[in-house]
Amino acid sequence: MFHGCTDPKPQFKEKYFPQIMDHFNFNSMGNGTYEQRYLITDEYWKRGSGPIFFYTGNEGDIWEFALNSGFITELAAQQRALVIFAEHRYYGKSLPFGQDSFNIPEVGLLTVEQALADYAIMITELKQQLGASACPVIVFGGSYGGMLSVYMRLRYPNIVAGALAASAPILSTAGMGESKQFFQDVTSDFENYAPECRDAVRGAFQRLQDLAQIEDYGRIQSAFSLCKTPSSYKDIHQLNGLLRNAFTLMAMLDYPYSTHFMGSMPANPVKVACDTMLGGADLLHALKDTAGIVYNSTGDLTCFDLYTLYVECADPTGCGLGFNSLAWDYQIEMCFESNNVSDMFPLMPFTEKQREQYCSKRWGVIPRPGWLKTQFWGDALSTASNIIFSNGDLDPWANGGVRKSLSSSLIAINISEGAHHLDLREANDADPASVIKARKMESDTIAQWVKMEERKCLQRGF
Amino acid sequence: MFHGCTDPKPQFKEKYFPQIMDHFNFNSMGNGTYEQRYLITDEYWKRGSGPIFFYTGNEGDIWEFALNSGFITELAAQQRALVIFAEHRYYGKSLPFGQDSFNIPEVGLLTVEQALADYAIMITELKQQLGASACPVIVFGGSYGGMLSVYMRLRYPNIVAGALAASAPILSTAGMGESKQFFQDVTSDFENYAPECRDAVRGAFQRLQDLAQIEDYGRIQSAFSLCKTPSSYKDIHQLNGLLRNAFTLMAMLDYPYSTHFMGSMPANPVKVACDTMLGGADLLHALKDTAGIVYNSTGDLTCFDLYTLYVECADPTGCGLGFNSLAWDYQIEMCFESNNVSDMFPLMPFTEKQREQYCSKRWGVIPRPGWLKTQFWGDALSTASNIIFSNGDLDPWANGGVRKSLSSSLIAINISEGAHHLDLREANDADPASVIKARKMESDTIAQWVKMEERKCLQRGF
Numbered sequence: 039m040f041h042g043c044t045d046p047k048p049q050f051k052e053k054y055f056p057q058i059m060d061h062f063n064f065n066s067m068g069n070g071t072y073e074q075r076y077l078i079t080d081e082y083w084k085r086g087s088g089p090i091f092f093y094t095g096n097e098g099d100i101w102e103f104a105l106n107s108g109f110i111t112e113l114a115a116q117q118r119a120l121v122i123f124a125e126h127r128y129y130g131k132s133l134p135f136g137q138d139s140f141n142i143p144e145v146g147l148l149t150v151e152q153a154l155a156d157y158a159i160m161i162t163e164l165k166q167q168l169g170a171s172a173c174p175v176i177v178f179g180g181s182y183g184g185m186l187s188v189y190m191r192l193r194y195p196n197i198v199a200g201a202l203a204a205s206a207p208i209l210s211t212a213g214m215g216e217s218k219q220f221f222q223d224v225t226s227d228f229e230n231y232a233p234e235c236r237d238a239v240r241g242a243f244q245r246l247q248d249l250a251q252i253e254d255y256g257r258i259q260s261a262f263s264l265c266k267t268p269s270s271y272k273d274i275h276q277l278n279g280l281l282r283n284a285f286t287l288m289a290m291l292d293y294p295y296s297t298h299f300m301g302s303m304p305a306n307p308v309k310v311a312c313d314t315m316l317g318g319a320d321l322l323h324a325l326k327d328t329a330g331i332v333y334n335s336t337g338d339l340t341c342f343d344l345y346t347l348y349v350e351c352a353d354p355t356g357c358g359l360g361f362n363s364l365a366w367d368y369q370i371e372m373c374f375e376s377n378n379v380s381d382m383f384p385l386m387p388f389t390e391k392q393r394e395q396y397c398s399k400r401w402g403v404i405p406r407p408g409w410l411k412t413q414f415w416g417d418a419l420s421t422a423s424n425i426i427f428s429n430g431d432l433d434p435w436a437n438g439g440v441r442k443s444l445s446s447s448l449i450a451i452n453i454s455e456g457a458h459h460l461d462l463r464e465a466n467d468a469d470p471a472s473v474i475k476a477r478k479m480e481s482d483t484i485a486q487w488v489k490m491e492e493r494k495c496l497q498r499g500f
Numbered sequence: 501m502f503h504g505c506t507d508p509k510p511q512f513k514e515k516y517f518p519q520i521m522d523h524f525n526f527n528s529m530g531n532g533t534y535e536q537r538y539l540i541t542d543e544y545w546k547r548g549s550g551p552i553f554f555y556t557g558n559e560g561d562i563w564e565f566a567l568n569s570g571f572i573t574e575l576a577a578q579q580r581a582l583v584i585f586a587e588h589r590y591y592g593k594s595l596p597f598g599q600d601s602f603n604i605p606e607v608g609l610l611t612v613e614q615a616l617a618d619y620a621i622m623i624t625e626l627k628q629q630l631g632a633s634a635c636p637v638i639v640f641g642g643s644y645g646g647m648l649s650v651y652m653r654l655r656y657p658n659i660v661a662g663a664l665a666a667s668a669p670i671l672s673t674a675g676m677g678e679s680k681q682f683f684q685d686v687t688s689d690f691e692n693y694a695p696e697c698r699d700a701v702r703g704a705f706q707r708l709q710d711l712a713q714i715e716d717y718g719r720i721q722s723a724f725s726l727c728k729t730p731s732s733y734k735d736i737h738q739l740n741g742l743l744r745n746a747f748t749l750m751a752m753l754d755y756p757y758s759t760h761f762m763g764s765m766p767a768n769p770v771k772v773a774c775d776t777m778l779g780g781a782d783l784l785h786a787l788k789d790t791a792g793i794v795y796n797s798t799g800d801l802t803c804f805d806l807y808t809l810y811v812e813c814a815d816p817t818g819c820g821l822g823f824n825s826l827a828w829d830y831q832i833e834m835c836f837e838s839n840n841v842s843d844m845f846p847l848m849p850f851t852e853k854q855r856e857q858y859c860s861k862r863w864g865v866i867p868r869p870g871w872l873k874t875q876f877w878g879d880a881l882s883t884a885s886n887i888i889f890s891n892g893d894l895d896p897w898a899n900g901g902v903r904k905s906l907s908s909s910l911i912a913i914n915i916s917e918g919a920h921h922l923d924l925r926e927a928n929d930a931d932p933a934s935v936i937k938a939r940k941m942e943s944d945t946i947a948q949w950v951k952m953e954e955r956k957c958l959q960r961g962f
Binding site for chain 2: 058060062063064065066136142143144145146147149151155158159163193194195196197401402403404406408411412413415416418420421422423
């Protein structure tokens with residue numbers, strides 16, 4: 039099974055692990071097991087003693103992450119590690135109740151705690167099966183996967199010797215920080231390329247709003263090549279969301295070479311976007327073309343369908359794009375909003391109340407805003423150890439993460455020219471110096487954790 | 501509401517907290533709240549800045565623990581702390597589904613993780629309500645409650661600054677250690693008083709076995725004043741369990757003064773038992789009288805009912821004696837056994853297989869032997885901090901706990917003359933020097949944790 043444009047390297051084997059459905063209730067409907075998918079390669083492994091690099095899968099098909107995290111296998115080749123990419127329950131092919139997984143109450147077993155327990159059990163049992171009891175385990179993850187890596191180290195330091203959490207917004211997702219930060223940081227990326235770019239985007243959105251105000255829906259349809267004529271405030275809101283999301287994705291995925299992750303992106307998309315915004319005579323047309331960089335990279339679409347190209351949810355990047363939108367829609371609970379003051383986007387409030395209404399209506403659940411903070415230590419992380427928090431300055435998620443080292447073993451690495459977990463990607467000739475340096479620090483730190491753990495094992499008499 | 505023979509001091513207020521039923525599944529049957537009981541006193545509290553001493557309730561009515569843990573309130577008076585005793589879900593009056601709580605599947609929400617989340621939520625919310633946001637929280641617990649205190653510090657160091665875990669068998673309950681250890685240590689207590697005492701006990705059990713072998717049930721009934729004539733191997737097994745349990749309780753509760761905790765006990769019950777065993781002419785009669793110290797302390801019983809005085813379960817001390825036996829029978833999963841070689845008791849094997857069959861038949865669940873070890877760090881505790889593991893050398897549970905300090909902030913305190921969490925009890929003139937010294941160390945260490953936490957708070961700008 040291949041994704042993207044190159045064959046997977048190395049050749050991962052795709053396997054399934056019989057996983058406990060409900061770790062926290064012995065008498066629930068989830069009284070059995072499900073088949074959890076994972077990818078594994080022992081190509082580089084120093085059998086029985088080399089470390090285990092374990093990717094804590096996040097909200098999507100696990101192949102997507104395996105094929106976009108080449109750094110981990112490159113590091114495995116250097117440090118002679120076994121590599122495992124584990125798929126998160128309720129994503130990809132790891133559906134506990136098959137096609138019924140997104141029914142109520144079946145969806146109820148989709149929680150962070152269950153996912154972490156899955157990984158703890160899988161690591162423990164695979165180590166036994168593979169004769170790897172003495173092998174230190176390092177967890178890796180990007181974005182939500184990085185949050186899971188942090189949580190694994192907090193929750194299971196008995197199982198996990200260290201974590202590389204790339205672009206993990208563990209503070210903002212725990213409700214710490216400001217709701218306006220995210221779109222402000224998206225805006226900065228474009229502003230830093232050229233202040234006129236930011237002004238053009240803001241101006242284009244204003245034009246759209248003016249047309250919407252006078253209900254000139256025909257003009258809006260033609261300007262944005264929409265498949266259907268918009269007919270309501272709801273459609274305009276959806277269009278605004280779709281357009282804003284294009285900028286968000288280009289900021290997040292502002293890599294120095296073209297990529298195929300969360301859709302296709304040209305090299306340096308922020309530059310491409312700004313050149314497009316500033317190159318056209320008509321602002322609305324320019325905005326449409328800029329959105330086309332994201333939604334119509336092949337040029338095949340003759341019109342834009344508002345509701346299939348973008349699915350609104352609590353994630354500011356939407357719930358779609360090949361990621362398992364239903365599961366993510368259930369899980370995600372941020373309240374980021376644009377305000378047109380500290381950012382260049384239309385005023386689009388998103389309050390806890392709105393979220394609560396949605397979750398209650400769609401999923402029959404009430405979000406618990408303080409929960410992640412209570413469960414996963416909030417900003418009181420100083421008693422933890424052996425975690426790297428890496429973040430790229432170009433990434434709008436970065437300021438929701440840990441940006442300053444908290445101790446000698448809780449290390450923040452900031453990558454000045456990095457977008458969303460660029461450091462996890464395979465080496466590329468276009469890599470900026472800052473990511474090369476970051477990967478070197480990560481590599482050295484991980485080697486040191488592995489060594490420490492091996493020493494501890496020897497002392498315990500393995 | 502008074503228990504025991506003295507009024508509660510201080511005067512706790514009994515309150516209820518609306519608690520989330522199911523913390524880990526937003527779509528389960530437990531979609532509401534239940535009333536969780538707690539006791540609170542602010543009599544000694546330096547309002548708004550003094551620490552909070554929080555007892556993580558274990559398997560019983562919370563008053564039982566509050567009235568037998570006077571050290572905590574004495575310490576609160578010294579350190580000007582708020583004191584809270586929280587009742588564990590499914591015990592006492594904290595029944596999530598009322599009288600249906602022990603049905604299947606309702607009993608499924610009885611797990612360690614749920615109980616810990618209860619405490620985390622309760623602490624967080626009560627701190628807000630009481631204007632105590634800046635107040636460091638220290639958790640206390642004895643036995644299983646001590647395990648919960650350890651787990652709270654492992655899981656929620658963001659909420660809990662330190663833990664005093666008294667007589668917490670966190671290693672043996674996680675499957676580490678030997679199944680014969682427990683009854684061997686019970687035996688040692690009697691042997692250390694007098695080797696002849698051990699021999700007399702062993703001899704008496706042998707006599708009983710001889711009678712059982714020839715099925716002289718009438719003789720057995722009269723020798724032990726049983727209400728009904730035993731008629732089967734099962735009844736003899738139950739009698740052996742009941743008798744063995746009397747010795748276990750006397751070893752556990754071998755306090756230097758009379759107590760009313762888990763039943764009534766004279767001062768120095770091991771001495772009383774041995775004097776009884778060695779004082780009578782007839783071994784069987786002596787064994788009956790010794791059991792009577794535990795089961796007939798008032799002398800009111802005219803005969804012993806095998807199945808009401810003692811309820812066999814995976815806990816070597818049985819499931820009864822005022823503790824909520826149904827819930828504990830569901831929760832408990834040890835495999836301690838006596839073998840008549842390293843201990844003075846009859847051969848009474850208890851295998852994982854037997855336990856599995858029982859749990860499956862009675863509760864529809866299959867135990868997961870590795871679970872506590874996976875979830876709560878097993879013997880890899882060295883990354884934790886701020887925990888005191890206290891144990892009494894007289895306590896048969898002691899060797900299932902942490903007996904050596906693991907670091908400068910993971911402190912083992914061994915109390916040479918202490919039985920089961922003697923250190924948590926209020927000061928008494930009969931206290932041995934070793935417990936006085938232990939309490940002093942505990943008090944100093946806790947004061948230091950509180951100070952450190954206050955300093956951190958100041959730095960964070962509270």
